[in-house]
Amino acid sequence: MNYKELVNKPQKFAPGHRSCAGCGFPPIVRTVLASTDDPIVAACATGCLEVTSTIYPFTSWGIPFIHNAFENSAATISGVEAAYNALKRKGRIPKNKKIKFVAFGGDGGTYDIGLQSLSGALERGHDFTYILYDNEAYMNTGIQRSSSTPFGASTTTAPAGKVHQGKEEWKKDIMQIVTAHHIPYVAQASVHNPIDLSMKAEKALNTPGPAFLVVLQPCTLGWRYHPSMTIDMAKMAVESNFWPLYEVENGKYKLNYKPSKAIPIVDYLKPQGRFKHLFKPENKHLLDEMQKKVNERWDELVKKCE
Amino acid sequence: MTNSPKTKALTGAQAVAQAMRQINPDVVSVFPITPQTAIMMQFSQFHADGLVETELVRVESEHSAMSCCVGASAAGARAMTATASAGLALMWEILGVASGLRLPIIMPVVNRALSAPINIHGDHSDAMGARDQGWIQIFCENGQEAYENTMLAVKLAEHKDVMLPVMVCQDGFITSHGVQNVNLFEDKVVKKFVGDYEPKKWLLNTDDPVTYGPLQLQDYYFETQKQRADAMLASKKIYLEIGKELSKITGSNYPLFEEYKLKDAEAVIVVMSSTAGNTKVVIDKMRAEGKKVGLLKPKLFRPFPYTEIAKALANKKYVAVLDRSENYGANAPLFGEIKNALFDSVVCGDKDVCVPKLKSYIFGLGGRNIFESDIEDVFDVLLSDNFDNKVGYIGLRGEEK
Numbered sequence: 001m002n003y004k005e006l007v008n009k010p011q012k013f014a015p016g017h018r019s020c021a022g023c024g025f026p027p028i029v030r031t032v033l034a035s036t037d038d039p040i041v042a043a044c045a046t047g048c049l050e051v052t053s054t055i056y057p058f059t060s061w062g063i064p065f066i067h068n069a070f071e072n073s074a075a076t077i078s079g080v081e082a083a084y085n086a087l088k089r090k091g092r093i094p095k096n097k098k099i100k101f102v103a104f105g106g107d108g109g110t111y112d113i114g115l116q117s118l119s120g121a122l123e124r125g126h127d128f129t130y131i132l133y134d135n136e137a138y139m140n141t142g143i144q145r146s147s148s149t150p151f152g153a154s155t156t157t158a159p160a161g162k163v164h165q166g167k168e169e170w171k172k173d174i175m176q177i178v179t180a181h182h183i184p185y186v187a188q189a190s191v192h193n194p195i196d197l198s199m200k201a202e203k204a205l206n207t208p209g210p211a212f213l214v215v216l217q218p219c220t221l222g223w224r225y226h227p228s229m230t231i232d233m234a235k236m237a238v239e240s241n242f243w244p245l246y247e248v249e250n251g252k253y254k255l256n257y258k259p260s261k262a263i264p265i266v267d268y269l270k271p272q273g274r275f276k277h278l279f280k281p282e283n284k285h286l287l288d289e290m291q292k293k294v295n296e297r298w299d300e301l302v303k304k305c306e
Numbered sequence: 307m308t309n310s311p312k313t314k315a316l317t318g319a320q321a322v323a324q325a326m327r328q329i330n331p332d333v334v335s336v337f338p339i340t341p342q343t344a345i346m347m348q349f350s351q352f353h354a355d356g357l358v359e360t361e362l363v364r365v366e367s368e369h370s371a372m373s374c375c376v377g378a379s380a381a382g383a384r385a386m387t388a389t390a391s392a393g394l395a396l397m398w399e400i401l402g403v404a405s406g407l408r409l410p411i412i413m414p415v416v417n418r419a420l421s422a423p424i425n426i427h428g429d430h431s432d433a434m435g436a437r438d439q440g441w442i443q444i445f446c447e448n449g450q451e452a453y454e455n456t457m458l459a460v461k462l463a464e465h466k467d468v469m470l471p472v473m474v475c476q477d478g479f480i481t482s483h484g485v486q487n488v489n490l491f492e493d494k495v496v497k498k499f500v501g502d503y504e505p506k507k508w509l510l511n512t513d514d515p516v517t518y519g520p521l522q523l524q525d526y527y528f529e530t531q532k533q534r535a536d537a538m539l540a541s542k543k544i545y546l547e548i549g550k551e552l553s554k555i556t557g558s559n560y561p562l563f564e565e566y567k568l569k570d571a572e573a574v575i576v577v578m579s580s581t582a583g584n585t586k587v588v589i590d591k592m593r594a595e596g597k598k599v600g601l602l603k604p605k606l607f608r609p610f611p612y613t614e615i616a617k618a619l620a621n622k623k624y625v626a627v628l629d630r631s632e633n634y635g636a637n638a639p640l641f642g643e644i645k646n647a648l649f650d651s652v653v654c655g656d657k658d659v660c661v662p663k664l665k666s667y668i669f670g671l672g673g674r675n676i677f678e679s680d681i682e683d684v685f686d687v688l689l690s691d692n693f694d695n696k697v698g699y700i701g702l703r704g705e706e707k
């Protein structure tokens with residue numbers, strides 16, 4: 001789809017929700033939902049997306065939607081998809097009626113507390129697409145560290161202080177974990193590139209069986225940058241090779257974008273308040289370590305894509 | 307008139323699996339835990355043999371088992387799962403979601419002790435830990451009751467004025483693995499009785515989108531909870547109505563609680579589930595000796611029939627309540643409810659009610675046996691009119707009789 005087609009699709013996620021100015025997830029949700037003309041049923045984990053879009057008696061969801069709890073978006077959509085199969089078999093839903101199933105979850109709801117539920121649903125082979133909007137912390141409860149939070153970032157449960165300099169562990173590689181389930185389609189995308197995102201969402205939605213898509217979602221409050229810069233932040237994450245755009249289709253890796261010359265990681269980190277402490281002279285070695293890690297992971301990925 | 311049933315030698319678990327086969331639910335989520343597993347192994351075999359059209363989802367935990375049922379039920383399917391002990395505890399969070407979203411999920415529970423120490427045997431601590439999550443709870447004495455109540459539960463849960471999930475509880479091993487004669491009714495009769503689930507708002511009706519599980523703040527949450535509480539209370543009457551309908555098939559009765567030689571009894575034991583059966587045997591023996599003893603066996607624990615029980619126990623001299631679970635630092639669960647019920651009748655100024663002298667007993671934790679002689683001892687204590695209000699422990703090491 002091109003931009004024009006994308007923006008002219010019917011809106012399935014209505015404005016009027018209460019996410020922050022500059023929040024990255026509304027365009028992700030809209031783009032994903034616009035990537036099929038079939039009816040969609042969505043499940044969503046507890047988190048910013050769910051609490052800002054379903055404040056009773058209002059809802060932003062123009063499609064059937066269910067929020068169950070924090071850690072069970074994938075198990076919930078499993079039940080919905082199972083119901084679809086059963087009711088179709090029993091003739092309560094017309095045989096030719098196609099419905100797409102999508103489960104949304106944040107990084108906390110996916111990398112951490114919902115990992116088991118996701119793994120189970122992938123292994124069982126339900127026909128659904130999992131969309132992980134990754135803002136790299138538990139944002140809804142006030143910016144706590146998750147296993148997706150990058151090394152060095154200051155969060156409210158791993159803050160930078162006199163002795164500790166924010167998160168001391170590396171970001172978990174969810175793509176590898178999901179790929180290890182040998183599902184037909186796994187992809188990583190970013191909110192700044194809706195054409196790439198929509199292409200991946202379309203593929204994911206049209207893939208029979210489970211598909212997984214992780215989308216980087218900059219968060220103005222959590223990452224501490226100006227609300228006008230969400231798209232720039234996402235772009236820099238990709239341009240620095242911190243967040244490569246790639247897909248794994250039936251086990252085959254493909255790099256979707258290769259910066260002609262990657263920008264240094266510090267350019268990406270600099271505008272973000274969560275990394276401010278790393279720019280003290282005594283923390284320079286941490287920035288060096290980060291650059292080294294980004295290079296290593298990128299080289300590993302490029303090899304897989306050859 | 308009753309339809310001619312087939313009598314089979316079945317365990318309680320197999321009896322429930324038979325009910326599930328006849329109900330033919332749309333979606334069943336499966337996860338093993340002793341002693342529940344016996345139900346799902348049997349049901350999975352029915353599935354493997356093509357005897358049900360159910361979509362079987364072999365989830366990776368009980369948390370996901372209940373989450374899957376929530377998704378399936380909201381989607382418009384008749385959904386079931388079964389569990390015990392730690393499995394029920396792991397589901398706890400989602401039990402409240404199921405009832406809060408008013409989803410008529412049916413769940414056989416095979417009652418088993420909770421950890422720690424780990425123990426696989428029968429007691430009621432699992433169900434008591436889940437009693438305040440907005441589920442209707444029915445306790446069954448034997449396999450026959452578990453079989454029939456599973457059918458009843460489907461209609462009760464899905465009744466438009468109820469729309470609440472239901473647990474059908476039986477005692478771990480004692481009932482679930484004990485072989486009994488069970489009368490099975492004809493498939494087509496059961497199918498007709500349970501009918502089809504006709505959801506009002508369902509996710510798969512994509513022409514009429516619905517948002518399930520929204521955020522409700524200070525302005526709406528309270529009203530939603532009141533509606534759930536009202537539905538729970540209303541379910542008592544509907545349970546009785548559906549029970550009457552089921553009677554036409556089975557010939558049995560489905561009261562809120564069973565009374566056994568209660569009318570003229572001086573000394574009464576209140577106990578649920580399989581131990582009620584043992585108590586009846588003891589009562590017969592003691593009655594033959596001229597002792598006025600009787601039983602009140604609660605079947606519906608949630609909603610709890612306070613007024614009806616208060617009436618039934620009015621003017622009894624002595625009542626012992628036998629709980630198969632502890633309630634650390636508080637009245638044992640069933641005892642607490644009975645005491646509540648009787649207090650209600652006093653403050654309501656019902657002049658004819660004279661409150662019986664009460665005694666609380668705990669028994670059978672972790673599957674500890676209770677013998678007929680123990681039950682007889684309890685009656686003897688009551689009839690001696692010489693007992694204090696301290697909690698008695700039946701069959702506990704070091705506890706004198």
Ligand SMILES: Cc1ncc(C[n+]2csc(CCOP(=O)(O)OP(=O)(O)O)c2C)c(N)n1
Binds near residue numbers: 045048140
């Ligand atoms: C079992 C459970 N534990 C904790 C919470 C509290 N909680 C709600 S949302 C949330 C954070 C969600 O983080 P994430 O999945 O990253 O989504 P985000 O808010 O960042 O969009 C937490 C910790 C909860 N609702 N349920």
Ligand SMILES: [Mg+2]
Binds near residue numbers: 106107134135136139
């Ligand atoms: Mg997050």
